Amino acid sequence: MNALVILVPAALFLGLGALVAFLWSLKGDQYEDLEGAAWRVLVEDEEDKVPAADPAPGGR
Amino acid sequence: MAALTRDALASAGEEPFVHAQPNGEKRLELSVPEAHCAACMRAIEGALTQLDGVTGARVNLSTRKVAVTWRGAAQSAGSVVTALDRAGFAATPFDPAADDAAADEDGRFLIRCLGLAAFGAGNVMMYSVAVWAGLGGEMGLGTRTVFHAISGLISIPITLYAGQPFYRSAWKALKAGRANMDVPISLAVLLSLALSIYQTAIGAAYAYFDASVTLLFFLLIGRVLDNRLRARARGAARALLGLQSATARLLTDAGAVKTIAARDIAAGDRLVVMPGERIPVDGVVEAGASDLDLAMVSGESVPSAVMPGARVGAGAMNMGARLEIRATATIDSSLVAELVRIIEAGEQNRSAYVRLADKAARLYVPIVHTIAFAVFVGWWALADNGFAQAVHNAVATLIITCPCALGLAVPATQVVAVGRLLKRNVLVKSGDALERLAQAKIAVLDKTGTLTLGRPELVDRADEAVLADAARLARASRHPLAEALVRAAGAGPMAAAHEVPGLGMEAEIDGEVWRLGRGVWLGAQGATTDALELWFRRGAAAPVRFLFRDAPRPDMKIFVDGLKARGLQVHLLSGDRRAVATALAADLGIDHVAAEVMPADKVDYLTRLGAGGAKVLMVGDGLNDAPALAAAHVSVAPASAADAAQAAADFILIGAPLSPILEAIDVSRAARRRVLEGFGFSAVYNVIAIPFGAAGFVTPLIAAIAMSGSSIVVVLNALRLMGGRAR
Structure with a gap:
């Protein structure tokens, strides 16, 4: 039963951690657009794109 | 509609929808009903971020809205709408009003409560399961009491905080002398909490801390779903109302045109109505001749011609040329306002509709409370240790009959149904x-x-050569019949034609005068005014008739x-x-x-x-x-x-x-069937559960299994609506 002295606070600590994480995500507007988030992974970010070849004349 | 809004905005002197941000940026929200996929999202955000000075554009697919922020004066509400229009999306700016912000805050509060209840339910259950497993005797009295105490420490603050939506609503109902579904919920939650504190204090075997928190958790799921649905519905309604914030063009005595809000029009004002715009208030035409589309006002499919002196009604669309009218009414006394009043009367009529859930509550609350009271009186009078036993069993009855499944059945079903319909x-x-x-x-x-x-379509295309000739004139016109003629004829050359207001198009080609327009103007035999028709005449040749119909x-x-x-x-x-x-x-x-x-x-x-x-x-x-x-x-x-x-x-x-x-x-x-199934299931469940509660057989374990089980069954039944054919 001595294990409870450690396990009970540990469990509560983990649970509270999850709760704080949830409230934090709520505050950060993470639940504002649930549908869009699923689609957004399919969209390429502009800055990640390979830059287009230099269209300078005389290239080819 | 998009074009109308854009024109109105582009010329508006002030920016009614744009909000200045604390960091100096300007922010505009627009409703974009056609945005529904990743490609749309990308096209919209791409089109907007390319604009000068735009610092951010983000699409919200759930609400189908775009928020744009920019710096400086390079952009305006009008230019943003134009950019979206060019990208292929009709957009309407709207103003997130103050009551929207309050509703938003309500939604966040509910989700916060839900998060707290989820945390509480999960953690309290750890101790409850241990206590239930140890009931055979392996667990000492001391450990059990400590576990109950820890459960209490977690669940007391959470129950008091996260239950607020229910307590408030129940209190409001009781003050008004009514009983709604939240009354039995609040009673069950608070009584089980009080009973558990008492049981823990005397070191008894049963504490219902887990029941009170789990109950709140399930009920809050229903509440959050319901709130989301309402927020979405409110958003849709607001986006539509945004369209009504109309402007009008006032002709000042100095001859300048000034854009004013339609509600500021006074009788006697001179107004300019451009082609494609609606007449804002009832009035009399002072200058110009044009055709008015009355389809929206009266359902009449043939446009009516107006000349100076003609009376025109609010809501008619100007299809031909610029009109100047003198207002004879304000917006409040116009035909449109009259219609709005009839609409409001109809809506009051409709609000008398009683939702299924409320009907169920009216039936449910008195029955359950009477039974719980009878249980209390019965045990007090008959049992040996009277009062304590009576309280315990009455509370146990209230807990186990708590309308958890009832509270979930309607919102869960409606959320699934509304989501499915939005996709269609x-x-x-x-x-x-x-x-x-x-x-x-x-x-x-x-x-x-x-x-x-509500769009004309050419019925007879007898002579292709004549059609091609007529189309040359028609391409120079914005009249809907001319446009229909061009659609039928396809691509081709445009003649240097000029418009004769109220009559038609005229051009001089190969030394001949070509005319496309009213039959009377062309001297045609058998010209009528009550059919959708255009007449065409080349020089001295006989006029040819084109007949149109409203496209089905x-x-x-x-x-x-x-x-x-x-x-x-x-x-x-x-x-x-x-x-x-x-x-x-x-x-x-x-x-x-x-x-x-x-x-x-x-x-x-x-x-x-x-x-x-x-x-x-x-x-x-x-x-x-x-x-x-x-x-x-x-x-x-x-x-x-x-x-x-x-x-x-x-x-x-x-x-x-x-x-x-x-x-x-x-x-x-199908949704109605699911809801009724949910109610039926709850009724059966209660008929079985109440005797157990009344007899004093409801241990915390049984209460937990019964409540969670019934809620899950109802939600799963609602989810069946999601896929397959709705039957």
Whole structure:
């Protein structure tokens, strides 16, 4: 039963951690657009794109 | 509609929708109903971020809105709408009003409560399961009491905080002398908490801390779903109302044109109405000649010609040339305002509808509370250790009969149904609209703009060469009949034609005078004013007639047959001429036709139909339909409908086809069945559970299993609506 002295606070600590994480995500507007988030992974970010070849004349 | 809004905004001196941010940026929110996929999102955000000075653009697909921020004066509401229009998306700016922010805060509070309850339910259950497992005797009295105490420490603050939505609502209801579903919920939660504290204090075997928190957790899920649905419905309604913030062009004495809000128009003001704009208030034409499209106002499909001196009504669309009118009324005394008043009267009528859940609560609350009271009195009078046992069993009865499944059945089903319909391009404006649609037995359909597209189409294309010649003149005109002629003729050259206001187009080609326009102007024999027609004449040749008709929607036959197959009686109700209406009805196999009906008479017609107790579904699009849409038991409007009609309707169709209405009927009927199944299940569950509670057999373990089990069954049943065919 001595294990409870450690396990009970540990469990509560983990649970509270999850709760704080949830409230934090709520505050950060993470639940504002649930549908869009699923689609957004399919969209390429502009800055990640390979830059287009230099269209300078005389290239080819 | 987009074009109208854009023009109005581009010329507006001030920016009513743009908000200055604390960091110096300007922020604008727009509703973009056509955004529905990753490609749309990318196209919209791409188009906006390319604009000068734009610092951010983010699409919210759930609400179909875009938020744009920019710096400096390079952009305005008008330029943003124009950019979106060019990218292929019709957008409407809207103003997130103060009450929206409050509603948003309510939603966040509910989610915070839900998070807390989830944390509490999960953690308390760890100790509860340990206690239940140790009830055989392995667990010492001390450990059990400590576990109960820890459970109490977690659940007391959480129950008190996260239960607030229910306590407040119950208190409000009790103060008003009523009892709603939140009264038994609050009683069960608070009594089980108090009982558990008492049991822990005396070191007893049973504590119901887990029950009170888990109960809140499940009920909060229902509450959050319900709140999301309402927020979405409110958003849809607000986006539509945004369209109504109309502006008008005032002609000042100095001859300048000034943009003012339509509500500031005074009688006697001189106003300019450009082609493509609607006449803001009733008035008299002072200068200019043009054709007015009255389809939205009266349902009449043939445009009417106006000259100086003619009286014009608010809501008519100017199709030809610039008009100057003198206002004879303010916006409050105009035809449109009159219609709005009829709409409001109809909506009050509709608010008398009692939602299924409230009906269930009215039945449920007195029965359960009477039983719990009887249990208390019975045990007190009969049992040996009287009072303590009586309290315990009465509370146990209240806990186990707590309307958890009842609270979840309706929101879970409606959220699933509304989500499914949105994917099929049907916007649902309120949750109880689904319940009302399921009851519809009679369908009343408007003609112009509803069964038809409200867009002319060439009927006879006898001579291709003549058509090609006429199209050369027509390409220079913005008149809808000319545009229909061009659509029929396809691509080709444009003549250097000029418009003769109110009469038609004229050009000089190869030394001949070519004219396209009114029959009278061309001296044609047999020219009429009550048909959709254009006449064409080359020099001295005989005039040729082009006949048009209002283009039908592609699937209207399927739609009408589908309505009949679903057991609905179909009526056609039109403001158009009798001959046109009966011909269409015969085509579609509609037996009941009423033509040449005035707006107020449409309401009477619906009232007569509904007098027999039959619930009426109204489908319409015009301003003249709006009162009928509001007065009907349930109503649908296409997205092309007049603003007032969209505001009055319960469902909005985003695309051109009508058949999504059939799916909406199927889904609403399936949803009603799921809700009733949920109620039936709850009733059976309670009939079984109440004797156990009354007899004192409800241990915390049984309470936990019974409550969670019943809630999960109801939610799973609601989820069945998601896939497959709705039957």
